[in-house]
Amino acid sequence: MFNVSNLTVSVEDNEILNNFSLDVGPGEVHAIMGPNGSGKSTLAHVCAGKEDYTVLNGEINLNGEDLLDLEADERSTKGLFLAFQYPIEIPGVTTLTFLKSSLEAHYKANNKEVLSTPDFMKLVKKKSAELNIDDSMIKRPLNVGFSGGEKKRNEILQMALLDPEICILDETDSGLDIDALRLVAEGVNNLRNEKRSFIVITHYQRLLDYIKPDFVHIMYNGKIIETGDSSLALELEKSGYNNYIK
């Protein structure tokens, strides 16, 4: 369903991803862990279409279609969603306007009829309620003055509205207290189904207590060096990366 094959990526002549490959099947949850600087966030950004990177080799496929030639917005409307580690604050754009523009773009790209404003509002309220999110947030400028927890919940709300097939969570647990972490994880779990897949990038096993992964990968120097099940994360928590980094 979502396949990254032999991806090599550089930034200003520094190779960050080195022949990276990963296959994610429908409904699977893959956790990627690894020490700082191993290329985890680069992987997330390159998959989502950020332009600061040079792709030297490889492919990123979603349902057989190569995403590398597509713009970030097209990748999104094809079904890829990146939950940002640091969601961007945009003063002057209300969250509501942003959500509406985003959803309309998805509907248009997929030849669906755009929702009327009342129907859109109903949908936002419904999704917010399902995720236990206070929908008063949507009247405020996008992410401006939001707490760390609110920003991440806003990301999850966007995920719920856009209904993606593959979600990449880039250190979604960073900057969250325990309660906020639980709320966000519950949101993600609510969105799990047999079709939707997740790549969860994290430094800490703690998030994986809440979001149970099918696979855990260790990433180092731009590629996966070890793959296991959820017990691998527990092992890492105990003994660190040293046993795996050669």
Added chain:
Amino acid sequence: MLTEEKNINVEEQVIAYCKHNISNQDIKHPLYPARLGAYELFRVHGLPTSRDEQWKYTNITSKLERIPSQSDVKPVPVNLDNFINNFEIVKKAKENKDSVLVFMDGAMQSQLSIVNSDMETVSVTSLKKDPIPDWAIKLNSEKHSQNVNEMFNLNTVLMEDGAIININNNKGIADNIYIIHVGNNDGFYNYRHMINVQNGAHVNIIEFKISNKVDIEALYTSSIIWKIGDNCVVNNVKYQAHNQITIGFNQQYADIANDTEFNSFTISSGSKLLREFRDINCNGSNSNISISGINLLDGDSHIDTMLTVKHKAPNTISREKYKSILNDNSKGVFQGNIIVDDIAQKTIAKQSIDALILSKNAEHDAKPELEIYADDVQCGHGATTGQISQDSLFYLKSRGIPEEEAKRLLVHAFLTDALEEIKDKKILETFADVMNNMLNRVSKGNLNV
């Protein structure tokens, strides 16, 4: 070192034009002394050059090559009425029984203008009609005797027409007056409005300046002189969307008395060269003013704003908030000066000048200045020039929003807090559609972010 060579031809042309004009004036006309005095000054000084500090970033003669030719008979399009009525703003104004004053090429079109008869407290006449009210003659000569502004002098020599508006309402509800200018023929046009807002009056004055066609070559000077009394509320919005070959020099002077609120907002777009000179005087205490605006530039447009706000009495507040969007090869200039006299204690003055550059070849020059002679004041100013944040753009795109739409959202977001300076929300609504159209145009095109 290279020094600027004046384009002697165009300067000589303008002086000769003035000479011809002054020789045809009635020397008994009450405005004649002001005209003659202004002519003598203009003849000596000529057009300003970039050696003048106030014109440092704008070289008039590199833009103004000649006076556009004009025929003596200016055809009024048979469809001017339809043209005017096609604007939603005018339609709404008429529905609301607001007063609408229509000017074509600087001349008032009485047959198209409506002064709402319900507004017994508003009187409107024109510079062309006799007699000109005494207050207007006095206001004109006062401003002229204080003035050393070459383009204002030029306007004084050549002014042909303009609205003279006296507002004397005390009902606490604003009268709405629309002044519509349509550029319809090639030529050189000069007009002056004088507005007297008497004590306690509330008024909204909305100016709307537009070129009828893209290929009309117009050069104009305009002045608007405000005299605003005590306890007034005045909202002024000026929307000007000229074509890319119009050259305009606008002067605005305002004298503001005690306990008055004055909000003046300008939306400018287009023009080969547009100079916005504004001189605002807080003469009385406890006044609260906002002089703000947005400039949307594309193509080869050049808009130069020169704003001076003088606090001359204690306890006055001023805000100056300007935002510019620059695309293609456009150039924006902003010189803002806040002067606080020694008696103007407790002044609060804030000025911000922000520019968002959308292309490699656009340029913005900003020079904010403070001159403070009082010791108990809160004054601040700042200027920023930047590009669209790539991180913000990526965030929006990553949610499926196409690049063009994402840029439009970010450009609109950049303007939002300036637009909040339009205090009358009905006026803001009036401008929503035209603003969106302008934004769509400016944020498209040659976007090399």
